[in-house]
Amino acid sequence: MLLHSNSRVSRGPARSLYFRNAVSRIAAAVCVLILVTGICSSQDVGKSTLLGKIKPKHSSAIARSPWGIQVGSLDVSIVKKASEIGVKWTRLQASWSAIEKQRGVYDWQETDSGFTTAIENGITPFVCIGESNKLYLTMNTAVDPKLTEIYGSHLKPPTSDSAAMKAWLVFVGKVIERYKDKIKYWEVWNEPNHFAYWGDTPDGKEYGRLLNQSAKVIKAIDPEAKVLGGALAGLDPEFTDDFLGAGNASLVDIITFHNYGAIPEERIYKALQVWGVVNKRNPRIKLWQGECGYPSHSSTRDFRGTSPWGPVIQAKWLLRQAFVDTYFCRASMSNYFKLVHQGGRGEMPKRSFLSGIDSVLGYPDKGGSRVKVVGVNEKCLLENPSLAEKPAFFSYQNLCAVMDGRFSPFEMKNKIIINDVGTFFGIGSEDDAFPSIPLVASYRTDQGKTLIAYWLPWHPQELIRTGSIDLTIEDPGMKKPVLVDLLDGRVYQLARYSKAGKNIVLTNIPLADYPMLIIDGDEVEIDPAG
Numbered sequence: 041m042l043l044h045s046n047s048r049v050s051r052g053p054a055r056s057l058y059f060r061n062a063v064s065r066i067a068a069a070v071c072v073l074i075l076v077t078g079i080c081s082s083q084d085v086g087k088s089t090l091l092g093k094i095k096p097k098h099s100s101a102i103a104r105s106p107w108g109i110q111v112g113s114l115d116v117s118i119v120k121k122a123s124e125i126g127v128k129w130t131r132l133q134a135s136w137s138a139i140e141k142q143r144g145v146y147d148w149q150e151t152d153s154g155f156t157t158a159i160e161n162g163i164t165p166f167v168c169i170g171e172s173n174k175l176y177l178t179m180n181t182a183v184d185p186k187l188t189e190i191y192g193s194h195l196k197p198p199t200s201d202s203a204a205m206k207a208w209l210v211f212v213g214k215v216i217e218r219y220k221d222k223i224k225y226w227e228v229w230n231e232p233n234h235f236a237y238w239g240d241t242p243d244g245k246e247y248g249r250l251l252n253q254s255a256k257v258i259k260a261i262d263p264e265a266k267v268l269g270g271a272l273a274g275l276d277p278e279f280t281d282d283f284l285g286a287g288n289a290s291l292v293d294i295i296t297f298h299n300y301g302a303i304p305e306e307r308i309y310k311a312l313q314v315w316g317v318v319n320k321r322n323p324r325i326k327l328w329q330g331e332c333g334y335p336s337h338s339s340t341r342d343f344r345g346t347s348p349w350g351p352v353i354q355a356k357w358l359l360r361q362a363f364v365d366t367y368f369c370r371a372s373m374s375n376y377f378k379l380v381h382q383g384g385r386g387e388m389p390k391r392s393f394l395s396g397i398d399s400v401l402g403y404p405d406k407g408g409s410r411v412k413v414v415g416v417n418e419k420c421l422l423e424n425p426s427l428a429e430k431p432a433f434f435s436y437q438n439l440c441a442v443m444d445g446r447f448s449p450f451e452m453k454n455k456i457i458i459n460d461v462g463t464f465f466g467i468g469s470e471d472d473a474f475p476s477i478p479l480v481a482s483y484r485t486d487q488g489k490t491l492i493a494y495w496l497p498w499h500p501q502e503l504i505r506t507g508s509i510d511l512t513i514e515d516p517g518m519k520k521p522v523l524v525d526l527l528d529g530r531v532y533q534l535a536r537y538s539k540a541g542k543n544i545v546l547t548n549i550p551l552a553d554y555p556m557l558i559i560d561g562d563e564v565e566i567d568p569a570g
Contacts, residue, residue, distance in 0.1 A: 041389075043449075049520030052340070057411040083100070088523065088532040091561070093570025097441045098125040100162030104445030106366050107436070108166075108375035110331055112420065114154030116382050123161035125433065126440030130163050131227075131330060131375055134215050135171045136208065143175055155222060157423055166225035166268060166330075169215055172197060172239055175205035180498035182235050186393050190410060191236040197229075199250050200240060208250075212257045220262040226414065227330065228254045229295060234273035244282025251283055256292040266293040271330055275299050275310035281317045284421050289321040298377070300343040302408050303475065304332075304361040305497045310371035317384070329365040332356070333377035333419035336430055339417035341383065345408040348502060352527070354419075355432035356500035359526050362439055363493045363555050365479035367449050376436065380422045387414035403441035431527075439530045442564055443483070447491050452482035454492075459548060462507035464496055475499075478509070478551060489563055490515045493555040500553045507551035516542040523549065524557035524564060531566050533560075 100123065108129025111122050122130055132154055139146050158165045172195035198208035209296045210254045216226065231237040232247035240246075251355070255267045269283060270291040280295060295318065299307040318325045334357040358376055366373035389412050391403060415425045421433040456478060463466050467476045475497040483491040492513055521544060523532040536547040546558065 060298040067475070069472055070367065073213070074133070086329045087238070088535045091522065091531045091533050092566040092568040093529040094438045094441050094524065095565040095567045095570070096124070096437045097126045097407050097565075098162065099126055099440075102126055102162065102440065104128055105440060105443070106371075106373050106445060107362065107443075108373055109421070109436070110378040111154075111158075112378040112380045112417075113382070114150040116153055116157045118170070119154055119157040119163075120161055121427075121566060122276055122379055123163055125421075125437050127436075128162070128164060128440075128445070129373055129375060130165050132158065132165045132167050133171075134167050134168070134169045136173045136211050137171050138307045139215075140173060140175065140211055146211075148218060151219075155219060159222060160499055160512050166222055166227055166229050166328075167219070167223050168213075168227040168271060169212055170227075170229040170237075170271075171203075173207070173211075174431050176207045177201060177239075179384065180239050182240075184407035187235065188523040189390060189393060191411060193411070194236060194239040196239045196249065197232075199246050205250075206396050209253055209257055210430070211248060212254050213261060216258050216261040216265065224259050224264060225266045225268060225294075225428045226263070227271055228258075230271045231273040231298065232271070233276050233279045240280065244279040245286050247279075248283035248286025248288055252287045252291065255288065259291070267291055268296050268328070269295045270295040272297040272299075275307060275314050277310065277313040281321070284317065284321040284325075289325075292322075292325055294328050296328045298516060300332055300334075300345075300408070301328070301346040302334070303497065303499060304357060305368070305479070307559065308364065308368045311371070315370065327360075327370060328373040328375070329369065329371045329372075330375050331377040332361060332375070334361075336417035336432070337418040339412075341415040342410055342417055343408060344410075344412075345421070346499070348499075349418075350502040351431045352470065352502050353500045354430065355435040355527055358432045359439060359555050360495060360497070363481040363495075366481075367483070367493075376421070378417070378420055380427065381417035381420045381424060383416045383424070385415065385416055385424070387412075389413050389460070418515060423513070434529065435527050438524075438526045441560070442524060442526070443491060446485040446487075446489075447483035448485075450482050450490075452480075452484075452490070452492070454480050454482070455512045457510040458507065459550070460508035460511065462551065463501075464507055464551070464553070466499060466505075467496065467507065479506040481555070482513075488517045489560055490518055491563070492558040494558075496551055496553050498553050504552060508548050509551045511546045511558075512540075512543050512550060513546070514543055518558075518560050521546065521558050522560040522561040522564060524559060526557060527554055529570065531561075531564055559561060 105128045107127045109127045110131040112118050180196045181188045181193045198205045228251050233242040251269050258265050275297050287512050334354050336351045336354040362374050365371040397551045419431050478496050480494040521534050538545050
């Protein structure tokens with residue numbers, strides 16, 4: 041059990057907050073002045089010395105890490121592009137409808153090439169087996185006509201027909217038989233708690249039946265396989281309890297979730313509730329964040345979020361999600377959605393049910409929920425159609441190069457004093473509530489090497505003036521702390537720090553709306569000419 045505590049000397053006594061009590065947020069921060077490009081200068085970090093930039097690492101050069109990306113394609117060149125980021129995981133698809141296009145005839149061409157390319161480039165696939173097949177199932181529509189117009193009609197799930205269920209289980213067996221020597225992580229279905237992907241009114245117990253029979257097929261063919269259940273549209277404790285309670289607590293190895301939101305920190309409370317269900321059913325089950333991202337442009341299809349939008353905002357959001365997932369949510373893998381989408385621009389959905397005020401305000405975004413079902417998904421890290429890298433591509437590359445699987449969440453006491461609020465008005469000593477409190481996430485290797493990430497959980501902005509803080513961390517082992525700007529990859533030798541017993545005091549360091557790192561300098565590979 042992780043304990044995250046923070047003593048803010050400018051705000052009174054220390055506070056100890058436990059994950060299992062659904063509490064945990066406070067700490068300290070570090071960052072650099074961010075312009076629209078995310079560039080900072082050495083004068084912004086207390087006259088620190090710029091040492092260079094992080095050296096990117098190919099996925100094959102990294103032994104293990106918690107970072108992944110959903111490629112969005114089985115195209116070999118696109119899968120190879122993911123390995124340039126340095127991720128060690130990718131979510132790929134084994135679509136029933138795409139593989140079995142004639143009854144009993146299976147086309148493995150795309151999955152063969154996509155799975156093999158990922159593995160050859162140092163990336164471990166976890167494969168989602170799903171999607172109903174029109175060869176066996178009929179169409180269904182939502183009860184609400186508005187939902188039907190947004191989501192369209194969908195094929196019913198295999199559980200709705202005994203012959204379809206039999207064919208589905210045969211398909212699952214064929215997939216596992218073909219790839220059991222290459223793939224060990226199998227996810228059963230995608231977002232079964234969402235009508236558009238389940239094809240009927242979501243029912244945790246009904247999904248549990250599909251999961252149960254599928255998991256038994258998977259493990260009968262490959263006892264070493266790991267079964268991933270859930271792939272939940274948002275963290276859903278009740279649905280999780282229902283499907284685990286349908287005989288799956290001992291069959292499921294990992295629960296995956298997709299929790300879209302404009303502020304990634306807001307998922308923490310639901311994650312703690314899901315952990316409550318897991319600990320009741322089977323504490324050995326792990327939690328993975330299997331799919332989630334944020335758009336760089338408001339014109340995106342699917343989840344949209346709320347203003348402002350921008351390529352630097354997307355990069356900041358990605359970095360915040362990474363630490364929220366692995367530290368606060370205790371997810372052992374965090375997978376960004378996604379690398380590429382090759383939809384067409386200018387496509388507009390049908391919207392016959394708009395009200396009078398909608399003609400003035402436009403389509404209501406309902407908290408960032410689905411607005412468009414056609415067009416380009418701007419959550420991608422590559423531009424459409426040029427495939428040029430967005431800033432978030434490079435920020436993720438920086439994270440993957442610095443923080444590998446040696447670092448595990450570790451409780452570390454810390455305290456902060458806010459010297460200058462920058463443009464973050466309302467984070468002074470009198471404020472003590474989210475999102476006006478900087479957060480800290482601490483990690484450590486088995487050899488005692490420490491990594492500290494910290495940031496302010498405001499909605500990220502394209503342009504800011506950083507604040508300034510003093511940060512004290514309890515770590516007697518750090519010898520030469522450096523500040524790593526994950527946004528642009530720059531690494532600084534900190535000029536203003538001192539040791540006080542078991543503590544290191546970092547003075548007048550910058551605070552911003554995305555995570556910066558404090559880490560021993562010998563733990564970062566730096567290109568001095570970068």
